[in-house]
Amino acid sequence: MLFKIKSYLYFLWKSTNQHGVHSPFVYNLVTKCFYNRKQRASYPSIIAIHKDNTPEISLKNIKLLNRLIAYLEYKKILILDNSWNFIGQVLSIDNSSTIYYSLEDLGQFDFIYLDIDQLKKHQKFLDILFSKVHNDSLLLLNSINKSKENQSIWEQLQNHPKAKVTINTYHFGFVFFRKEQEKEHFVIRL
Structure with missing residues (x-):
């Protein structure tokens, strides 16, 4: 519990809103x-x-996920999470997207929602994931600040050469692969 309090206070200290984004x-x-x-x-x-x-994800963050798909106009979504059925339901409401639940599905994905615990178990899993994205894809991880181990995985992702834009919103970690953009990391308060 002390770790979560310290990590949240550190997040608040480092974070900004839209005015700190260039x-x-x-x-x-x-x-x-x-x-x-x-x-x-x-x-x-x-x-x-x-x-x-009654998932671990707040209603505010669930609404954000639903808005995100519509805003970015993503069509092909991959969900690799223990609560895949719940997330799939939320993402599909009023969005014209096709949702997949297995990496065995062919091709690349616009949006991949990932339980960070899967990266803890399989470090080589990241290379497979990165082969399934394109320039405008988004890899979204949950619970990036839940533990020291999760924070370490998040930092590794931020430093990966293919990760161009990363956004830490405390609960979620956003990874964009936009080759046309300089590598940048943002810490944004929701």
Whole structure:
């Protein structure tokens, strides 16, 4: 418990909002998606699903995931998480996406949602994942600040040569592969 308190205080100290972001791509993502408070038609369904499942992910973050798919117009989604059914339901509401639950599915994905615990078990798993992304893909990890081990995995991802833009929102770690962009790391308060 002490670790979580210390890591959250450190996060607050390092984090910024849209005013500390100089990348046009990240600024637009933060202002038009992360901070978008407009009511979406999907929210009543998301609230009902959230109540039925009582997941570790907050309702605020679940709504963000749903907005994210619509904002980035992602069509091909891969979910590799223990709560895959719940996440899949949330991501598919009012989004015209196809959701996959196995790396055995062919091709590359626009969006990969990953339980960070899978990277703890299989370090070579990262190379496989990175072969399944394209320039505009997003790899999203949960619970990046839950433990020292999770933070270490997150730091390794940030330093990977293919990871160009990373965003730490405390609960989620966003990894973008945009070759046209300089390598940058952001710590953003939601």
